[in-house]
Amino acid sequence: MKHIQLIILIALSFKLSAQTNDSIFIRSIYNEALSNGQSYEDLRHLCKDVGARLSGSAEAQMAVEWSERTMQKYGFDKVYLQEIKVPHWERGTKESGWIRTKKEGLIKVHMLALGGSIGTEGIMEGDIVEFKHLDELKKAKRSQVEGKIVFINQPMDQQQINTFKAYGGCYAIRGNGAVEGAKLGAKAVIIRSIGMPIDQHPHTGSMHYEDSIERIPAAAISTEDAEKLSQLLKNGKAEFVMEMDCRVYPDATSYNVIAELTGENANEIITFGGHLDSWDTGEGAHDDGAGVVHCLEALRILNVLKYKPKNTLRVVFFMNEENGNMGGKSYATWSKEKGEKQIAALESDRGGFAPRGFNCDGSNDFVSLIQTFAPQFKQYDLHEFEKGYGGVDITPLKEAFPGIPLFGFVPDSQRYFDFHHAPSDVFESVNKRELELGCAAIASMVYLLDKNL
16 A cells, blocks of 8 residues: 555656646746747738738738748748649729718718629619618518618627627628628628727628629628718618729639748647738738747747757648638648648637637547646636637648647637728737737647647
8 A cells, every 4th residue: 555655646746747847848938938039020020021911912922931031040940831822812903982872972981892802893883772680681582682782781799708709690791791692683792891899990801602693792891881871871762882993813822831840759740820811901910910920939939948849840821811721721631641640730810919728629638638738827817728619720630630639829809800801900909918928828838739649
């Protein structure tokens, strides 16, 4: 019995020692991020020297060049490009939109074409018919809609505490609005921007067409303009006048940008990253400049601290998450064809706000694993370690590598939809300390996953 008790005490001693060592190392990660961090200046360069980075654009190509050069500067074991094909859509000449009423005359609105929309082929105008919810449009009679411009005025649910749940509740007005309107003979569709505040910033984002349904133009107006338009419609008829010059071009060649610290088990990979592309408004600072910089800085910190990984740690800057996800899909296929073993993946694509924790898209065993990490993060104000979503870019790995756990970085969500896909998503909207804390949280999580998987 004494022999068994001694073994238990020795085991507990080793466990406590390991936890103490982890705590010390994680503290060093945070110290490096907060005292010597490079993330904020890297994000400044990406936003200001490159700018918005829509797939197929010159800016997207310059972002690839900037990323490769910056990774090489940090002295990682490997830096290379993975060639992919991506969609190429351009909005062309700046969109113009007006409300027209007999009483008020012309009222200029803040408008953006939705990503993938066709143009108007000159000025388009028509009577407006308003629907408060996409389901209302689906139930409408053709006589209500035919020949008119549909206005879908469905707001985000302000009562949702997690704003991503509110976004999920009305994403379909952007993704499917043009299809549903065209089924009933609409000339065009305009939607209320999917954003939380009432302001003048229109929010773009991807939409889709169906081959069997006529393609009609689709745009978003600002929430402030949506409120104004709805009020005008209560007082009588209104027309909408719009011009958009959107074009779809043949697929373009682009690249995922990759950096590695080679592990003892070189063919066993922990992938983490974000998407390098962004919509062509603003500067793509939160979506997803912050995400790629989070992961770049995490790898830099581990390298500076001379961490020797058990598995290969691979940062991927994915191209084309916004309107096709060809970066994520191509990466999963490429990795499988190479015969690699992907053992975990992590994504940062929810903005550069204060860290709150990590979600796990995986089995209950993996959820339980990250919950054992929670005590290490308590002093850093991280508390969310539960089942949830990983990310768009890493989701294709689930099919290529069945059973792989996916982890999603969870920052505070309250301000994200102030900036999402809007002209206001610029470098100045990112807080330096919050960004650095996110980098440290991701570096710490990657470190713990590497040690425990």
